[in-house]
Amino acid sequence: MARAFVLVLDSVGIGGAPDAARYGDAGADTIGHIAEACARGAADRDGVRAGSLMLPNLVRLGLGEACRLATGRVPPGLAADAPPIGGFGCATETSRGKDTPSGHWEIAGCPVTFDWGYFPNTVQSFPPDLIAALCGEAHIPGILGDRHASGTEIIATLGEEHIRSGKPICYTSADSVFQIAAHEEAFGLARLYEVCRVARRLVDTLTIGRVIARPFTGTSASDFVRTGNRKDFAVPPPGPTILDAAAAADRDVITIGKIGDIFAHRGTGREWPATGNAALFDRTLDGADALADGGLLFANFIDFDSLYGHRRDVAGYAAALEAFDRRLPALLARLRTDDLVVITADHGCDPTWPGTDHTREQVPVLTYGPAPAPLGALPTYAAIAALVIKHIDVCPLTDPHA
Ligand SMILES: O=P(O)(O)O[C@H]1O[C@H](CO)[C@@H](O)[C@H]1O
Ligand SMILES: [Mn+2]
Numbered sequence: 544m545a546r547a548f549v550l551v552l553d554s555v556g557i558g559g560a561p562d563a564a565r566y567g568d569a570g571a572d573t574i575g576h577i578a579e580a581c582a583r584g585a586a587d588r589d590g591v592r593a594g595s596l597m598l599p600n601l602v603r604l605g606l607g608e609a610c611r612l613a614t615g616r617v618p619p620g621l622a623a624d625a626p627p628i629g630g631f632g633c634a635t636e637t638s639r640g641k642d643t644p645s646g647h648w649e650i651a652g653c654p655v656t657f658d659w660g661y662f663p664n665t666v667q668s669f670p671p672d673l674i675a676a677l678c679g680e681a682h683i684p685g686i687l688g689d690r691h692a693s694g695t696e697i698i699a700t701l702g703e704e705h706i707r708s709g710k711p712i713c714y715t716s717a718d719s720v721f722q723i724a725a726h727e728e729a730f731g732l733a734r735l736y737e738v739c740r741v742a743r744r745l746v747d748t749l750t751i752g753r754v755i756a757r758p759f760t761g762t763s764a765s766d767f768v769r770t771g772n773r774k775d776f777a778v779p780p781p782g783p784t785i786l787d788a789a790a791a792a793d794r795d796v797i798t799i800g801k802i803g804d805i806f807a808h809r810g811t812g813r814e815w816p817a818t819g820n821a822a823l824f825d826r827t828l829d830g831a832d833a834l835a836d837g838g839l840l841f842a843n844f845i846d847f848d849s850l851y852g853h854r855r856d857v858a859g860y861a862a863a864l865e866a867f868d869r870r871l872p873a874l875l876a877r878l879r880t881d882d883l884v885v886i887t888a889d890h891g892c893d894p895t896w897p898g899t900d901h902t903r904e905q906v907p908v909l910t911y912g913p914a915p916a917p918l919g920a921l922p923t924y925a926a927i928a929a930l931v932i933k934h935i936d937v938c939p940l941t942d943p944h945a
């Protein structure tokens with residue numbers, strides 16, 4: 544029986560979203576701008592990478608042509624010298640919100656049709672009564688932060704005061720998130736998760752998508768570093784997904800990395816966490832060996848977004864793309880005859896764009912499998928769910944609560 548693999552390269556957008564202006568992102572193009580920076584020698588890093596963006600395996604699957612479909616041009620270095628061996632297309636997000644859950648849920652067949660709650664980008668972002676309730680119920684002496692921020696910058700600024708005072712650092716972004724940073728040893732990881740659980744309950748009425756635990760270690764501003772113990776407390780998708788469909792059909796499901804958290808652990812089967820793209824790829828290869836016939840593997844590669852996109856690190860982002868590309872042949876070599884691989888993304892995070900937030904973009908949809916068919920410009924990410932449902936031959940989605 545046929546198997547399906549969905550690989551989400553977190554934030555690897557290709558520009559050209561028709562509604563980008565509504566998000567302040569008209570012209571944002573994650574892959575396009577990285578490729579341009581590489582081509583003009585502006586993304587060289589000693590001992591890491593240099594020159595044009597080299598993604599021969601993704602290009603062979605049709606990445607350059609997917610970019611052409613989204614924006615009308617092939618980014619420098621991504622032109623193919625032969626017709627792509629994969630099906631390729633681009634997809635437009637219909638969900639309201641350029642965040643990770645919205646993107647993943649739409650890929651999985653469940654677009655977000657309601658408006659998320661957001662915290663304003665003001666001097667104090669959080670409602671005072673929310674913070675009062677959090678302090679009272681989670682037994683914390685107060686909070687630091689209370690603003691929009693980059694997660695790495697705010698722990699450098701407030702980390703030492705956090706250790707002295709015992710007050711966790713709470714911050715948000717253009718996404719529907721309430722993030723809590725705390726020192727793993729000084730504050731304690733279990734305690735941080737507990738504070739997040741209280742926060743999760745309190746922000747439910749505000750329609751906030753995720754509470755995110757952001758543990759870090761280190762002794763001072765110069766060496767604070769976030770750890771792999773990040774944990775997302777998400778609300779479940781509002782309707783059925785391909786994970787629910789596969790679970791209902793009793794299929795083997797393996798979810799790699801953040802997928803379990805993103806889907807609030809519903810239908811997520813065997814959850815295999817890993818820290819860093821290299822380890823995530825290792826687990827994906829393990830999954831290619833372990834996934835039963837008729838099964839679904841769903842993986843998220845977070846580093847593109849978290850380590851490079853939000854950090855506006857163009858050279859780092861380019862190097863991460865090239866590292867992923869180098870490993871792709873190992874996955875393709877492990878596939879069985881009927882397997883389908885879909886490589887896509889959940890939103891953009893253009894590292895050349897102002898600010899540190901995601902960018903509204905189209906995403907690539909690259910397929911590799913038995914009969915690759917050109918996909919064209921897909922009007923919704925949910926077209927990917929339809930491909931998967933058809934390929935592994937499970938019943939169309941049904942309400943998991945019915
Ligand atoms: O700056 P950091 O902490 O990485 O935060 C980023 O991570 C959040 C979740 O993906 C986004 O909303 C963005 O704010
Ligand atoms: Mn994401």
Ligand SMILES: [Mn+2]
Pocket residue numbers: 643848849853892901
């Ligand atoms: Mn992100």
